[in-house]
Amino acid sequence: MSTAPSAGPASEPRVVVVTGGSRGLGAGIVRSYLASGDLVATCSRSSTPEVEAWASDAETADRFLFEEADLSQREDADRFVKAVIERWGRIDVLVNNAGVARDGILGMVSDDDLDTVIDLNLKGTLYVTRQVSRRMLARRSGAIVNISSIVGLSGYRGLAVYSATKAALDGLTRALSRELGSRGITVNSVAPGYLRTEMSHGLDEDQLQQIVRRTPAGRLGDPDDIARVVQFLTAPGCDYLTGQVIVVDGGLTA
Numbered sequence: 294m295s296t297a298p299s300a301g302p303a304s305e306p307r308v309v310v311v312t313g314g315s316r317g318l319g320a321g322i323v324r325s326y327l328a329s330g331d332l333v334a335t336c337s338r339s340s341t342p343e344v345e346a347w348a349s350d351a352e353t354a355d356r357f358l359f360e361e362a363d364l365s366q367r368e369d370a371d372r373f374v375k376a377v378i379e380r381w382g383r384i385d386v387l388v389n390n391a392g393v394a395r396d397g398i399l400g401m402v403s404d405d406d407l408d409t410v411i412d413l414n415l416k417g418t419l420y421v422t423r424q425v426s427r428r429m430l431a432r433r434s435g436a437i438v439n440i441s442s443i444v445g446l447s448g449y450r451g452l453a454v455y456s457a458t459k460a461a462l463d464g465l466t467r468a469l470s471r472e473l474g475s476r477g478i479t480v481n482s483v484a485p486g487y488l489r490t491e492m493s494h495g496l497d498e499d500q501l502q503q504i505v506r507r508t509p510a511g512r513l514g515d516p517d518d519i520a521r522v523v524q525f526l527t528a529p530g531c532d533y534l535t536g537q538v539i540v541v542d543g544g545l546t547a
């Protein structure tokens with residue numbers, strides 16, 4: 294029976310890439326890997342106080358890398374991955390978290406909004422994953438998690454473009470798991486329900502309370518709920534779980 298880890302030897306820290314880790318869910322995932330002792334790289338278009346703290350804190354500074362990058366631009370995505378390789382020589386875990394939503398029924402969506410959502414959520418994820426998967430293939434190990442959404446499974450009125458990109462990520466997860474599985478690389482989606490982050494600020498208090506009432510767990514999610522599942526999927530030895538979409542929504546869509 295194989296006991297080969299899916300994401301680097303357990304004895305040494307893993308090199309973890311989390312896109313869009315400057316705030317919200319991505320910051321929660323970065324925090325969780327830093328707490329596990331891993332080497333963590335992240336990027337976003339601009340820095341935040343939390344990023345500055347990780348970069349300067351004696352506890353994390355040597356294990357943390359931040360690059361300003363707009364992942365909807367292929368050159369930026371390539372540059373970010375290159376910077377991680379130059380710093381640590383490999384990537385064991387990739388968490389594709391950066392994402393953006395724009396509200397509006399499809400008939401009224403502007404060209405700009407349509408491009409913004411597709412260019413980051415879908416094309417940005419493909420740019421980064423293309424670069425990272427090449428490196429993982431060469432090393433014959435790795436774990437990739439795509440952060441999709443329950444709206445990619447169930448749809449949501451006023452979020453057609455966003456829902457389409459999230460469903461596409463789940464399709465990417467399934468296809469890539471077949472492409473990379475024989476080389477010891479796992480690929481899964483984590484589909485969160487509603488989280489208290491800047492992205493859900495578009496929902497008013499009434500909508501949020503309605504979601505809470507319909508959620509068996511009786512609350513909105515927080516980044517730690519999702520980070521724990523991402524950690525599980527990328528843990529050494531979790532190498533027989535691949536090609537799946539794991540819904541983490543407090544039971545909302547059960």
Ligand code: NAP
Binds near residue numbers: 443486489
């Ligand atoms: P958020 O608070 O808006 O954070 C998004 C992160 O992505 C930020 O770090 C942001 O930094 C970065 N980002 C945005 N545009 C970028 C770009 N072009 N290039 C690089 N980085 C970019 O969102 P969140 O709620 O944490 O969402 C994180 C992920 O979870 C997304 O994929 C989202 O679709 C998914 N999700 C969220 C919820 C929810 O209820 N919040 C539910 C299901 C799924 P900059 O703006 O500085 O670039």
